[in-house]
Amino acid sequence: MKQERLWTKNFVSVAAANFFTFITFYYLLVTLPMYAMEHLHSSPSSIGLITAVFLIAAIITRPFAGKWMEKAGKYVVFLSALAILGAASFFYFLPHSLPALLLLRLLHGIGFGMATTANGAIVADLIPDSRKGEGMGYYGLTQNLAMVAGPFLGLTAMQQGATTMFAANALFALLSLAAGLFVRLPENRAARHVKLPTNKIRLLETSAIPVSLVSAFFGLMYSAIISFVSIYAKEAGFAEAANYFFIVYAGVLLLSRPFTGKWFDLYGANVIVYPAIVCFAVGTYLLSISETALLFLVSAALIGLGWGTVFPSLQTIAIQVAHPQNRGLATATFLSIFDFGFAIGSFLFGLAAAKISYSSLYFYSTFFIIAGIGLYYLLHGHSGAENSNPPVKYRKQTKVQ
Template sequence: MKEQPRLWTKDFISISLSNFFLFMTFYFLLVSLPVMVIQQYESTKTEAGLITTVFLISAILIRPIAGYGIEKIGMRKILLTSLIIFFIASILYFFATSIMALFLVRFLHGIGFGMATTAAGGLVANIIPDSRRGEGMGYFIMSSNLAMVMGPFIGLTAIQMWDASVLFAISVICALFSLIAGWIIRIPIKENKKKIHISFQFQNFFEASAVPISVVGAFFAIVYSSVLSFVSVYAKEIGLIEVSSLFFVVYAAILLASRPFTGKWFDQFGPNVIIFPSIVLFAIGLFILGSSHTALGFLLSAAFIGIGWGTIFPSLQTIAIQKAAPNKRATATATFLSIFDTGIGFGSFIVGMVVAEVGFRSFYINGSIYVLVGILVYYLLHTRKEPLKEKLVERHVR
């Protein structure tokens, strides 16, 4: 039996750690800053909400430019530049004495985040052996999933125990660790030595082959945003606030347990064998969430959503990268994340309006039907368009 190429190399571990601390800072501030803004600056809830919106807008705007810059300058250079920007922005929070100053810092922070996530996604695609891409991308994305659990937990704890200076100090430490881990990477990447000439054409900033699968991701992101943004609010509404902090803990635990299998199955049998069942599991999780009256049901929904959505997202991003040429992987990553984040941002806005009319229970139950419709969306935008010959070639290569 042929020995598989190594996955857990120094570079792979380093880029995963850098990604973990990057998202730790993001999720930590995501839950703590809006509360701090209302308390310290006596701002409105609308202004508190804009703290996240400004960050995401700058991240979305910079990603296509970062993807193009990576092709011209190199992945590692863009990664280190972005992590330095991210680190400097983390320090600048200490000097933001007004709400407008905070908006400017958030915009700069979002630029560093958007560039870093684009560069990290492209870089890890070059680090992971081709025969283990599904497995490797799954583990890499799991680093941000773990941050999604730990970041909010630490953030909510911090705002109850300490003042703003401690919050900012924690974010600076996480940003520094992300920069150090990124600096360690020494993988030889073929840099483009040609003179940089920026041509403002669509194909230079977006990877066309990644657009269809990115739209699929955005479709699911719209309903996933309701879990990411409102599950704690829903838990309080149904009298389960005491177990709300455990939701993403269960989510992550199931994700950790399933990742060694789902990633390997993706590489062995292709994406459809993984994605179709995962969509169904995601839908079941939303239905259970909307029907929950007990802590057991609430946490059971977290398990189904964890294995369902936690498998769908890395699988879709892997498809986006696989469809692109090697020198276009960073642009494909930027395209996927930009369209996906647009779905998250648009979804949060839509969910807020819909929930005000129908309530959380009805939304989550009907959301499960919406997710099942995603089977058809995935089939039409990806499976149906994938030539049989291409499928056979991919299986032969593997």
């Protein structure tokens, strides 16, 4: 039987829009705190608000974005979100105080929450059901690559001055909008004839909550890595290796993605998720005992293979257990709950890092990651790999043109 196409113009366009959306996120994540301290004379204690306000706005917006897509349509919300991101990026030239910058971050966070929700819902419609795991894996890879490219480009542009830094950020936002304009979402005619119970006040997709809670738990652990790994490397005496941590991370993702996504589709989620969690735990343990740059980078490879496989797998499950008409709400639910876990983790591990060493922090995190195997089993894995596929009563109605 002929395999359904994955690499269509629409899929590539949505993936590109997602890549540039996350480029701007990670770009500003590393540059704005330094900009606020150097140019707005903000105190170190208030710098955390720059990220916190942004994430809170995104978390609150996502459930509403899922409902907006049900009413106005995914494409309308998708383009509106990219337009908000573009406008917000141009406004970064204006603020001359921290309160003004935080107000802009609030607007930017709303656009980011809408965009990531709409992107995920649209790409879920575009990927053939038979290649859902593979397609979502490649889509998730755009975020991982942006995590490497964003900080590198941001720190490089910042050396040229604030004007250059914000101009480059605005360019990336415009590229995201340009990519979105090439998307043409096909009608899912079969799904339109499915009668679903309605609930006007429902802002979360209940079927996606269990696996979303799993993602939030692992997000707690992952936040410790992305937030403190550079500081840890500097204290350990191999600061130069920190520049290559996420490059190795992304390189392993590029090499593994063609296999892990296909195996997800062929053998089910459990066959992929359990080994990936173990790989994530081993990588974090090696990070905790790293005394050389080589071991430090080996840990990056294992964390990239582990977490880089777990996250898109869980997102795919969240989408597949929901009805096709609720994919937007399922995406919003998954990302909102994950972001909440990530934000809480950044705060808690920041407090913990003030009491214990970073190596101890990563050492104890290893045991929490291993405990996540039990959490995944209880909330999803025990039901079997078949639950990673669309519910039986929907399968004949979910063919994407």
